[in-house]
Amino acid sequence: MRAKSLRLRLSIAASLSLCVALVLAGVALVALFERYVIRRVGVELDTYIRQLAANVSLGPDGALQLGRPLADPRFDQPLSGLYWQIVEDGAGVKLRSRSLWDHVIDLPNDEIEPGIAHHHDLPGPNGETLFLGERRVNYATEGGNRRLRITAAVDRNEILEARTEFAGDVAASLAVLALILLASSWGQIAVGLRPLEALRRNVNAVRAGEKKSITVDGPEEIMPLVAEVNSLLEAKAKAVESAKARAANLAHALKTPLAILATDAERLRKDGRDEIADELQELAFGMRRHINRELSRARLQSLAGSPVQATPLRNVVESLTRALMRTPRGGALSWRLDIPADVTIGMGVEEATELFGALLENAVKWAATEVHVSAERECVLSILVEDDGPGVPPEKLVELGQRGVRLDQKTEGTGLGLSISSDIVDAYGGQIRFGTRSPHGFQAIITLPA
Template sequence: MTPSSLTTSSLTRRLFLLSVLWIAPALVITGIILTDLFRTHAEAELSRRMAQHLDELAAVLEVTPDGAVALARDLSDPRFRRPLSGLYWRVDGPGDRVLRSRSLWDQALDLPADTPKDGEVHRHSLTGPNRAPLVAWERSLRLPGAATPVRAAVIVDASDVQAATAGFSRVLGVSLALLAAGLLAAAAVQVRLGLGPLRRMRAALADLRAGRSNRLEGAFPGEVQPVVDDLNLLMEENRTMVERARAQAADLAHALKTPLAVIANAAAAPGGMDPAVVAAEAERMRGQIERHLARARAAPTLLHSSGGTVVLPVLRQIARTVARLHTERGVDIQIDGDARARVRADPVDLQEMAGNLIDNAAKWCTAVVRVTAVAAGGGIVITVQDDGPGIPADRRSDVLARGARLDEAVPGSGLGLTITEELARLHGGSLSLETSPTGGLSVSLHLPQAAR
């Protein structure tokens, strides 16, 4: 399997293969280490036993009156007396005389040329009867009454250690194979259980696509829940934007209905169509279309405004524009508030929300419109107060209905407050209507505060 296929395969397959990639080498290395430890221990134990045999052989050696070397008694291990048992001894005495254990029977077993120093034990590898691998331990002894040192050696068949090591390796291999199977099974179960939340998420997405739900439902682990929350938020934002697009289409249709009716009436008039009326209504429709196109262009940034917008400069710009529209009435628009106030909204949307409120207040005020922007409750509150007639408390909910107008004599489409409330809600804010200290209307626009 190539690295690219591993990264593009399913998570279950990738996690299981990664488990195999660490379990298999780990168990192989463990097997090698344990086998080597067993071999080392077996050889150390064999060396200890052979050192005891060598000490016993040295203890039973004696020099006869004629100067020859002999055994005072047989060694305790009966294998030294059983022919070709795999355990032997040999003593090279003065005058090239050689003593051998009965277990060598008629076999000759020569030691390599060597002269160990007093107290030293040398080890040699030999080939014994039936070409069996042998290991010899020898030492040089000075016996009382002997003219020259005596060379004593004990020899053992090493195939026993090799067979024991091979047997241990087979048992260990089977054990590690069973352990590997168990670990892989546990890894498979772990992968399946661990990926269970993703399968539940896939099922929830299938329900979402099939229309059986409108969000991802269910409880998920802490590692997955943020993804689910983000997906739900994204879907909610998409639904909100679709609803906003539908509302904008309805707003545009509503705004164009009156100019079209005026043009139709002008066309049906007995004196013919008045070009001035047509031009005025066409300009009115063009303004409505441009306004809604600007809102559509601002839509992608509606829910993702990052840097935020400083409030007071926008309010002052709007105040200057609205004041020019009401020059003949001498409307005084006062702007005050926190110069550092910054809202989490696009400048275009803030202009539209605040512009609707200030323009509406200027239409209904007697002389003064007061606008403030202050931080409150973790957000920014923009309050627009006028000294006009106000709105009765039992009618305030009516003015927020789409297209509602309490006085048809005042120009307008009846959409200003509705659009402002809609934009505020989409930005995570709200709109509230109260009575101003001067008896007019006080409109508070609550928007989330952006980081300064």
Template sequence: MMRHSLRLRLVAGGIVAILIALAVAGGGLVVLFERHVSRTLAQDLEVHLKQLIANIDLDPQGKLVLMQTPVDPRFADALSGLYWQVGDDRGQLLRSRSLWDSAMKLPADRLGPGETHQHEAVGPGAQRVLVAERAVTLTANGNPVIVRLAVAEDLARVSAATSAFAKDLSIALVLLGGVLAVASWVQISVGLRPLVALRGGVADIRAGRTRHLPSSVPSEVHPLVEEVNALIDAQEAEIERSRGRAADLAHGLKTPLAALAADAERLRNRGEREIARDIEAVGESMGRHVDRELARARVRGRTRGNAASAAVRPLVQSIVGTLSRTPDGARVSFDNLIGDDLRVPVDRTDLAEVLGNLLENATRHSAGVVRIKTKVGRPCIVIEDDGEGIDSTHLARALERGARLDERGGTAGLGLAIVQDVLDAYDWGLQLSRSKLGGLMATIGPRSALIEKAGVIGSERSPSSSVAQPQQA
């Protein structure tokens, strides 16, 4: 997966470019250093050559005489690497002690007056030497004598200095490469930070904390942000149209269902009770489907890009106050243990629909106590009663479309299937288990906060939506 990483590609490309640049720079610096050392060596040879020229002369008999030898002590050490040699066109030859019993073989080039030639040659012991030579004209008994003076030095000095420089330079380049690699990583990370912010913005949109990506982004990614925001607006408009069509269809079915109920009532009054009961069952089932589709259409539109939040305790108190005025609620004691500061990221109307359905079911099945509380350390809401609980077969049917916790009639609840749709829109789940009071305990909350080992009723696409099998109370 890392091979598809843009950051990794940029870093790898930067490291390759750094290595190439350092290799080229290192090679160039070594060449420049070698040329610098060679020029320094040539300058030293020029100095020695001038010393020879200043001290060479001819005696009255025409013999070459060196009045003073160069001061460098290496000229006196055998095969020291520094040599001088003076010869004329009559075969006379003077040489440094460092040449011992050998002579330098100079190229047969013509030297003009005042010209200094430099070239490489083979010196004593097969050494590679750099030679600087010049020709001067002396007079012996009125006759001109051409004297050729040469100074040479072993090039091993240049090679050793270049090798030492290359070694030190390689260490410096490795350190420089490491610093440049880290700098490249930092630069790429800073450059990609807007993309990380965009990813966070998309996550906020999915979580309902915002509706659009922020527009305060670098100009390079601003067109992408505009296109994504335009796409979000287009999708929201399409969702709104779909919600409207679903609502229109559901409301359009309300009138026929009301007429069907009236027809069933007339049949009952005429004595056709069985037919009336069948028609009412069909109408009730269709009504639950209509209610469910209305709830789904509303929830899908509301949770899209809308950061909803609701205070739980006042909402529970409101629902409990309404249920207390019903025949079932009049015989139940409601124990509201929800804290005053608890808020959940769910729209108040949707949360009222979920809690109202669960509290109504708990009230109908309770023997006398319904408790509403939160789980310690988890943002979950728990509703439990002291009734008989739910048989495992009924629990399995709770997820079916149009199913209710019981079939006693007389109520018009949304059913757990609609609760599931509402919670799915907020990435929440419903967990059913046995209460310590003896009845059913229903827990709602974020999926990550629900206990994995218990059955969680949630999205049909989620692996955590398997149905638990709690024991019957």
């Protein structure tokens, strides 16, 4: 699964790259430290070899002897890991450190130039690996030159232990450095993405109607996006205005023909031609219904980008209730409003009036004795409009809100009221559901952002 968060993607990429870089740096540092230690140990071994060469002398009987022992006490401790020995060509081992005990370092049979230091890895007295340095020294005597191989060696485990300790110290230091660098990279990511947050706020402001275009002054990488979005907003605004103009022109152009059709239908009915009159009246009624629908859709399209208003819900519902109570049907009903005075709805008065006007007119049309409207605001705003009429069969509820659907063809209406209500609620990011009131009746449940 791909991470959908840009911040998360950048954080993961930064974390992985930092980890890889620090691991490689740690490996390189450990390798460099090991090389340094080997060179340093090699220098120390060469120092021991030079001290041995300077202190070797010939006794009266011609035997080799060491005038002064080396200062490091490990040479006197058996199998301490630090050794020396002197080998004479053709005569074998002549002198060796006490640390070798009864062991001998088995030197390779290779030619070594006099005075040149050589370093090898050879098996030690306990099977360990020794890091060994040696030189060939020539001693001139009355009997001729005596060729000596002077060797000093150290257990390579000491080098490995030093490397291991250094690697542990480096790992701890790099871990702390990794945390510092990760925190720094996360801060850089936050700073780098801040223009996108500003862009998001501008887009929200445009959608809420507070602005008509994006005015963020961001880095040059996002300005092409800002320009494209502004162009899109401008094109959408022009398209909405064009749609509204076309709908208005259509309504104006058809107003006179519809009036003529209605007049002709009445004349035909007076002449006793009821069948033709009914056909013309139904034709005019259908055309008027479609015109109203298109005008409503054009106005709803213009809601996007309009300023968000806070309309007191109780005022709107009370105004509609007073108007409906003047009608014969509305005056015979009992009205119950449970709407707190501080509850507001996030739409204009005109849209709120049309929304609840359609719902209340539907309730008045079907109610037997009562219409009930209630509202409560928590995380969202929930509004309930219900009546105690015959209700709608459960299998027919799904059809409500569809354009022009009328479940009862005998009752006067266009079938557009609930459909327009659904469109208004959708335009403001809400939902509307239709259900059955218990024990009988109809209810519309509206859910809108608080």
